[in-house]
Amino acid sequence: MENITIWFTSNEQEEDQRQDVCLDMSRLEEITEAWVPVISPYGKAILIWKNCD
Structure with a gap:
């Protein structure tokens, strides 16, 4: 899995x-x-992006 950095x-x-x-x-x-x-340094979170549908 690729890392996502914030x-x-x-x-x-x-x-x-x-x-x-x-x-x-x-x-x-x-x-x-x-x-x-996802889990971030800030705690539980969600990763969202624009849906192309």
């Missing part, structure tokens, strides 16, 4: 950091055509 900002760090999101294997039943559950 910029992560925290109150404890002075500089933003590049962090990867990963597929949330515990929420696979939620996957749809343009909606994928």
Whole structure:
């Protein structure tokens, strides 16, 4: 699986950091055509993109 990188900002760090999101294997039943559950440095999230249909 390819990595998807986001910029992560925290109150404890002075500089933003590049962090990867990963597929949330515990929420696979939620996957749809343009909606994928992921875990980010911020917590549970969804990865969405415009559907071409």
